[in-house]
Amino acid sequence: MTAVIFPPLTIPETLAAGPGPGNTDPRVLAAFANAGLADHMQADVLRGMVECKEMLRALWGTKNTYTYGVGGTGFSGLDCMLNAILPGDTVVAFTNGTFSGIDGLTIRMKAATREELAAAPMNPTPASVTIVTVPHGKSVDRATIETALKQHKPKWAFMAHWETGSGRVNDLRAFSDVCLATGALGLIDAVSSLGIADFSIDDYPGVVGWASCPQKGVLCLPLTYAPVSFTDRYIAEVAKTGCHSYVHHPILEARHWGVVEGKDVTAGSYHRTHSGYAVAAFHEALRLTLILGRAAKAASYALHEKALRDAVTALGCEVTSNMTSLVVLNLPPAFTGREKELVQACRAQGFGIWPTLSEPVQVRIGILNQLSQAAITEIVTRFATAMAALGAPVDLAAVKAGLDKHYSAAKAA
Numbered sequence: 001m002t003a004v005i006f007p008p009l010t011i012p013e014t015l016a017a018g019p020g021p022g023n024t025d026p027r028v029l030a031a032f033a034n035a036g037l038a039d040h041m042q043a044d045v046l047r048g049m050v051e052c053k054e055m056l057r058a059l060w061g062t063k064n065t066y067t068y069g070v071g072g073t074g075f076s077g078l079d080c081m082l083n084a085i086l087p088g089d090t091v092v093a094f095t096n097g098t099f100s101g102i103d104g105l106t107i108r109m110k111a112a113t114r115e116e117l118a119a120a121p122m123n124p125t126p127a128s129v130t131i132v133t134v135p136h137g138k139s140v141d142r143a144t145i146e147t148a149l150k151q152h153k154p155k156w157a158f159m160a161h162w163e164t165g166s167g168r169v170n171d172l173r174a175f176s177d178v179c180l181a182t183g184a185l186g187l188i189d190a191v192s193s194l195g196i197a198d199f200s201i202d203d204y205p206g207v208v209g210w211a212s213c214p215q216k217g218v219l220c221l222p223l224t225y226a227p228v229s230f231t232d233r234y235i236a237e238v239a240k241t242g243c244h245s246y247v248h249h250p251i252l253e254a255r256h257w258g259v260v261e262g263k264d265v266t267a268g269s270y271h272r273t274h275s276g277y278a279v280a281a282f283h284e285a286l287r288l289t290l291i292l293g294r295a296a297k298a299a300s301y302a303l304h305e306k307a308l309r310d311a312v313t314a315l316g317c318e319v320t321s322n323m324t325s326l327v328v329l330n331l332p333p334a335f336t337g338r339e340k341e342l343v344q345a346c347r348a349q350g351f352g353i354w355p356t357l358s359e360p361v362q363v364r365i366g367i368l369n370q371l372s373q374a375a376i377t378e379i380v381t382r383f384a385t386a387m388a389a390l391g392a393p394v395d396l397a398a399v400k401a402g403l404d405k406h407y408s409a410a411k412a413a
Contacts, residue, residue, distance in 0.1 A: 036276065049257060053259075061203070069257070073213060090155045090156070091128065096133070096168055097164070099158040139168075140168075142178070153183070161189060164191075164326060166321070166358075194218065195217020212226060257275065314402055318330040325368055380400070
């Protein structure tokens with residue numbers, strides 16, 4: 001058989017304006033590209049890993065020793081965290097969108113007995129797992145959390161902090177409080193909030209496990225490390241009951257970052273051939289985030305999300321989200337049902353917005369790493385142009401004037 005030799009692959013620059021991944025800072029890409037070809041035990045690679053670990057603790061706002069990066073996407077970090085769940089474990093999981101729904105499926109697979117998994121291998125329904133489904137576009141609130149955890153009293157409880165499937169922020173304070181009150185071990189998907197929201201995980205003692213990703217708030221592409229952080233209580237549970245994994249074992253993974261038996265060891269610890277390129281990029285992404293500061297970054301996201309929200313509202317859209325990195329909207333009533341058509345037209349022009357991946361179909365516009373008036377103005381202009389092409393009445397001059405007024409007021413304040 002003769003091999004087909006394809007021409008070199010060229011991928012054009014696009015404006016990533018969806019829920020993630022975002023446009024990576026050029027300094028992060030430069031750190032990746034400019035790293036020297038190094039043995040994975042080279043001194044600077046090892047030093048970089050130690051510094052990444054320390055910066056992650058600062059970013060998470062934690063003293064957890066078991067704070068490190070899992071190689072891969074956010075799903076890798078989540079898989080590591082959820083690996084503590086064993087067949088037969090009782091779990092209550094709250095879902096209110098596409099991605100918390102996938103987390104819920106993962107939990108059902110991990111908690112299912114052999115018989116339950118064999119009965120429905122792709123979609124098991126173990127008796128020990130309760131999935132509490134909150135309608136699309138609604139947040140998981142205190143009343144919902146209290147009702148479920150007090151009724152079922154599970155070993156584990158799970159919730160997404162920010163659900164990008166529907167753009168909703170869930171009640172983290174209530175989740176932590178109720179986990180403490182009921183004795184549940186809380187697990188949080190922080191894929192969409194780490195590096196965007198200003199919070200310290202040590203302020204939420206009911207949560208014992210946290211998992212995030214390298215594609216959103218931390219914004220470290222090419223894919224590098226999914227941040228995780230585990231309390232001593234979580235680690236003690238894994239040490240006692242075990243884990244059906246080697247690669248994503250919460251304790252064994254930590255050894256590759258120089259965390260052994262609950263303590264930081266020397267920088268010379270052997271590890272699983274982590275790439276010097278990836279370490280350099282991850283190091284720079286964390287460094288840039290901490291230079292700006294969590295509070296300043298969170299405030300910047302809030303400022304620019306409000307500008308985008310007001311602009312699309314002026315275009316006749318209805319915003320249903322409450323995240324600061326993403327606007328989820330309904331098109332004007334006359335254009336209901338044409339969401340995917342609009343999204344495809346935008347993507348054909350190098351403007352990467354997204355539909356929701358579950359019903360009802362909405363439009364998602366993100367601002368990851370687009371934290372400037374110029375960037376928001378470009379996003380709004382492209383969206384307004386696409387709306388006009390769809391046949392919507394658009395007064396772009398008035399919308400831009402609204403943006404100018406928003407930013408002028410912010411500067412004056």
